[in-house]
Amino acid sequence: MSAPPSVQSPLIRTVVLAKDYRLGDTTVPALRGVSLDIAAGEFVAVMGPSGSGKSTFMNLLGCLDHPSGGEYRLDGQEISRLSDDALSSLRNRKIGFVFQHFNLLPRTSALENVALPLLYRGLSAQERHERAAHRLRQVGLAERMGHHPVQLSGGQQQRVAIARALVGDPALVLADEPTGALDSRTGVEIMALLQQLNREGITVVLVTHEHDIAAYADRIIHFRDGRVVDDLANRQRDAQADLSLQPAPT
Amino acid sequence: MNFYATLLIALKALRVNKMRSALTMLGIIIGVAAVIVMVAVGSGARAQVEAQIKSLGANLMMVFSASPTFTGARAAAGATHTISEEDAYAIGRELTDVVVAAAPALRGSGQIVAGNSNWSTSFYGVTPEYFDVREWSIAEGRFFEPAEINGAAKVVVLGKTVADNLFGDASPIDQTVRIRTVPLTVVGVLAAKGQSPGGSDLDDVLLMPITTARNRVLGSTSLAKSRSVGSIQIKLIDGIDSQYAEDRVRELLRQRHRLQPGQDDDFTLRNLTEILQTREESSRVMALLLAAVASVSLLVGGIGIMNIMLVSVTERTREIGLRRAVGAKAGDILRQFLVEAITLALIGGLVGVLLGSAGAQAIGALAGWPIQLSASATLLAVSFSAAIGIFFGFYPARKAARMSPIEALRHE
Numbered sequence: 260m261s262a263p264p265s266v267q268s269p270l271i272r273t274v275v276l277a278k279d280y281r282l283g284d285t286t287v288p289a290l291r292g293v294s295l296d297i298a299a300g301e302f303v304a305v306m307g308p309s310g311s312g313k314s315t316f317m318n319l320l321g322c323l324d325h326p327s328g329g330e331y332r333l334d335g336q337e338i339s340r341l342s343d344d345a346l347s348s349l350r351n352r353k354i355g356f357v358f359q360h361f362n363l364l365p366r367t368s369a370l371e372n373v374a375l376p377l378l379y380r381g382l383s384a385q386e387r388h389e390r391a392a393h394r395l396r397q398v399g400l401a402e403r404m405g406h407h408p409v410q411l412s413g414g415q416q417q418r419v420a421i422a423r424a425l426v427g428d429p430a431l432v433l434a435d436e437p438t439g440a441l442d443s444r445t446g447v448e449i450m451a452l453l454q455q456l457n458r459e460g461i462t463v464v465l466v467t468h469e470h471d472i473a474a475y476a477d478r479i480i481h482f483r484d485g486r487v488v489d490d491l492a493n494r495q496r497d498a499q500a501d502l503s504l505q506p507a508p509t
Numbered sequence: 510m511n512f513y514a515t516l517l518i519a520l521k522a523l524r525v526n527k528m529r530s531a532l533t534m535l536g537i538i539i540g541v542a543a544v545i546v547m548v549a550v551g552s553g554a555r556a557q558v559e560a561q562i563k564s565l566g567a568n569l570m571m572v573f574s575a576s577p578t579f580t581g582a583r584a585a586a587g588a589t590h591t592i593s594e595e596d597a598y599a600i601g602r603e604l605t606d607v608v609v610a611a612a613p614a615l616r617g618s619g620q621i622v623a624g625n626s627n628w629s630t631s632f633y634g635v636t637p638e639y640f641d642v643r644e645w646s647i648a649e650g651r652f653f654e655p656a657e658i659n660g661a662a663k664v665v666v667l668g669k670t671v672a673d674n675l676f677g678d679a680s681p682i683d684q685t686v687r688i689r690t691v692p693l694t695v696v697g698v699l700a701a702k703g704q705s706p707g708g709s710d711l712d713d714v715l716l717m718p719i720t721t722a723r724n725r726v727l728g729s730t731s732l733a734k735s736r737s738v739g740s741i742q743i744k745l746i747d748g749i750d751s752q753y754a755e756d757r758v759r760e761l762l763r764q765r766h767r768l769q770p771g772q773d774d775d776f777t778l779r780n781l782t783e784i785l786q787t788r789e790e791s792s793r794v795m796a797l798l799l800a801a802v803a804s805v806s807l808l809v810g811g812i813g814i815m816n817i818m819l820v821s822v823t824e825r826t827r828e829i830g831l832r833r834a835v836g837a838k839a840g841d842i843l844r845q846f847l848v849e850a851i852t853l854a855l856i857g858g859l860v861g862v863l864l865g866s867a868g869a870q871a872i873g874a875l876a877g878w879p880i881q882l883s884a885s886a887t888l889l890a891v892s893f894s895a896a897i898g899i900f901f902g903f904y905p906a907r908k909a910a911r912m913s914p915i916e917a918l919r920h921e
Binding site for chain 2: 423
């Protein structure tokens with residue numbers, strides 16, 4: 260258990276969370292019992308080589324998949340046994356996704372793209388557009404609301420995607436390699452934006468394999484072979500962190 | 510997610526691939542247009558046949574004297590008149606289980622003169638049953654009365670064409686016409702019937718009492734003696750099997766004419782309604798053939814929709830994954846693709862209705878066929894195309910809805 264002692268009720272708590280994949284007759288364990296807490300307001304980077312289980316972990320955190328074993332509580336709610344529809348509405352209300360390749364709908368304006376999650380919440384067109392416009396202003400795209408993705412630069416597209424992740428007022432933003440498709444200067448801008456959002460109180464969990472991107476996070480969790488091998492606070496290392504953790508080279 | 514939002518998404522998706530959507534609709538368009546044209550032509554033909562049956566008199570059967578080919582051998586018997594007034598009365602009296610009425614008719618033709626106009630036409634000597642059998646109604650004046658038949662009264666009822674040609678706009682009632690020098694008083698004018706199925710003018714006719722025709726106008730003694738007639742017109746009971754009725758009439762006449770088994774009939778039976786019904790039957794067969802072609806086209810159109818929807822689902826896998834990630838339920842995705850397929854099919858159906866209606870009108874104008882557009886067929890065609898959308902759209906939509914969000918997001 261690596262719960263920071265200052266947090267009473269963590270936003271995310273996983274208890275020996277496991278996920279197996281079935282490949283024909285053999286079962287491949289992708290995640291072998293991960294137990295960790297993430298508090299509200301944290302900025303966490305998840306790192307690890309491919310096949311380490313970090314993507315599986317992120318899919319489970321994102322309520323996109325059911326775990327094979329263990330528990331996952333998001334905002335106090337046990338989700339491992341929820342139905343597919345319940346997971347959908349949980350994603351809609353609690354989670355914002357930012358993807359490496361933006362995943363914006365083509366031939367659709369920035370405003371409509373940002374408003375998309377609210378469509379599945381059954382809000383009126385007017386309310387959807389008001390909230391989407393607010394988030395677009397927040398990410399600095401007030402002048403680009405009517406533009407289609409092809410008319411926007413990569414960085415602008417990722418800003419639209421971030422606005423979309425925020426539009427539903429989620430408890431958690433999951434960013435999967437958000438700078439992977441951007442040049443380094445734009446990547447820095449996007450990370451600065453995520454950092455700023457985090458300072459405004461949004462919990463961000465980020466997957467990356469670049470150390471300088473992970474450096475923006477307050478805490479870095481390393482995965483290998485389906486297990487957490489390293490979980491440490493970045494910069495402001497907490498002296499009271501779990502003794503089993505190894506110090507990371509800085 | 511409400512229906513309106515779903516519909517907007519569907520319309521947008523279809524607009525993105527305009528050409529593809531249009532080509533996909535083509536099968537449905539052709540199928541529905543074919544249905545509309547087929548029903549329009551079919552029901553037009555049926556209406557025409559019904560009108561013709563009505564103009565002749567429903568359930569009409571006719572008995573003629575034997576055809577000239579074998580009257581040659583019986584020339585000595587005098588005239589070709591082998592059936593008699595008595596035969597008609599016997600049919601009316603004895604076959605009440607198949608026959609409503611049987612009317613004897615003597616036919617002649619000649620110049621009809623009224624004042625300084627004249628007109629050449631056929632005239633018939635008839636009994637009151639004739640009006641019933643041929644379903645004539647009177648436009649002006651009256652029919653003959655039984656007393657006028659018995660007394661061979663010099664009265665006549667004119668068909669509309671004859672009345673128009675002899676008297677123009679003036680009323681012919683109580684006027685005198687002369688046929689072969691015999692003066693006859695006009696007592697009635699028949700209501701117009703129009704053309705026969707063969708194209709002849711049914712109103713070009715003149716009716717007089719059978720006795721008057723035989724004794725005064727035709728004036729033949731041999732005719733008078735035998736009381737023979739040119740034809741017997743029979744009205745069958747509604748719904749009776751016409752073949753059975755024919756057999757009964759033939760049996761009675763053969764017996765009355767004392768024909769031995771193996772001997773040829775000395776009369777000819779014609780069932781006009783049956784001929785028309787055969788024609789209607791053949792138009793129905795044509796309609797069925799067209800219907801088969803149309804349903805094949807609709808089926809192919811439906812498969813086209815399924816094909817394109819499957820392509821669309823594959824193309825938009827990442828979009829599906831994204832929608833699932835931001836909160837779309839599997840049902841939302843199913844509805845989205847289903848509505849898209851139904852919209853494709855319905856738009857195709859509506860375009861098909863428009864094209865089919867225009868096509869039917871064009872065929873009617875060019876080929877001169879009677880066309881009858883049917884609201885129920887239109888409704889049926891449109892709802893059938895919607896059903897095709899649902900049926901063929903369901904599989905791709907379900908495929909989309911069942912995708913794992915993770916796999917869909919990872920799709921390249």
